[in-house]
Amino acid sequence: MNSISPNLNIMIKAAEKASKILIRDFGELEKLQVSSKGPSDFVTNSDKKVEKILIEELTKSRNKFSIISEEIGEVKNSDKDNYWIIDPIDGTSNFLHGIPHFAISIALKSNKEIVSGLVFDPIKNEMFYGEKNNGAYFNNQRIRVSKKKNLDECLFATGGKNEILNSLNVRKTGSAALDMAYVGAGRYDGYFQKNLNIWDIAAGIIIVNEAGGKINDINYSSNEVIKILAGSNSVYDKMIENLNNF
Numbered sequence: 001m002n003s004i005s006p007n008l009n010i011m012i013k014a015a016e017k018a019s020k021i022l023i024r025d026f027g028e029l030e031k032l033q034v035s036s037k038g039p040s041d042f043v044t045n046s047d048k049k050v051e052k053i054l055i056e057e058l059t060k061s062r063n064k065f066s067i068i069s070e071e072i073g074e075v076k077n078s079d080k081d082n083y084w085i086i087d088p089i090d091g092t093s094n095f096l097h098g099i100p101h102f103a104i105s106i107a108l109k110s111n112k113e114i115v116s117g118l119v120f121d122p123i124k125n126e127m128f129y130g131e132k133n134n135g136a137y138f139n140n141q142r143i144r145v146s147k148k149k150n151l152d153e154c155l156f157a158t159g160g161k162n163e164i165l166n167s168l169n170v171r172k173t174g175s176a177a178l179d180m181a182y183v184g185a186g187r188y189d190g191y192f193q194k195n196l197n198i199w200d201i202a203a204g205i206i207i208v209n210e211a212g213g214k215i216n217d218i219n220y221s222s223n224e225v226i227k228i229l230a231g232s233n234s235v236y237d238k239m240i241e242n243l244n245n246f
Contacts, residue, residue: 007062008116008131011106014057018050018104019122022089025049026123029098043089043096047071050088054106058084068109070199074223083109087199090119091175100124105177107202109220117203119181128181129203130210136184145213145232146186151242154189154235157182160196166242176228180204183230184211190231190239201228 004012025046051071059065064079069086084106089095091102100123107117118129128143130136136143148154156168157179171188173179176196182188184207198220208215214236216229231239 004129004134005116005131007108008118008129010058010061011108011116011118012120012127012129014054015104015106015118015120015127017057018053018088019120021049021053022046022095022102022104022122026095026098026100029095040096043092046095047088047092050104051086054086054088054104055084058086058106065108068199070197081111085109085114085199085202087177090177090200094174099174101173101178102175103177103181105199105203107199107206109202112220114202114206114220117206119177119203119207121178128184128207130184130207132206132210134210136207136210138181138185143185143211145183145208145211146189147232147234148189149234151235151238154239155187156231156239157188157191159193166244168239168242176200177204180228180230181207183213183232184208186211186232189235190229192229192239192243194227196226196228198224198226201226204230 048071051069064077065082065084066077066080067075067084087105089102090105095102104120107114116131120127128138156170158170159172159176179191180201181204183191205215208230214231214233218226
């Protein structure tokens, strides 16, 4: 096991605690799928419960850090140099439809750069994390981006409603956080998407960077809509060449 910072340790414990709610609620969803009320209110409630636990756990010993979270927005505390960036359920639509592909995403932004991040898929019990200058890991094993060079052998991910005609082999799985984590782990060779928020990809950014990947320049302000291009060094430029007018 590699040594991790106290901050990352807090993030891991928070994600593990909050995931218990998520797993339980996901199990309940199957019963709700057939009810006339429908599950969307239930999912909103799950989002808020998970966010509440994450914030409680993260602020126990770091109560001065500021927060950016999908549900509550931006909370400026006395320490404005350090921000927890939280997405309680990334892949809400999957969660809503009973599809087991979603994640808790937590990152720490310090002095305008992401210094640590984790993406935890509670259903598959897969945790991806990375820290500045300390590498990227999947369930405690070091990960690196893919080494493939031939585009025909590569698999890329995207999301949203962007109908891009290209010759890339592409998947849309509905979770930006997991898409980024999968690039870091070499499962995907690259990922591109428009109209994202910082909490969708903050954790993924450090994971890809520390796994040796490449990412476009991103503004880390909380209210900026983001376009992301992430990939391994060997195919990043080729991927962009294939994304005409992206």
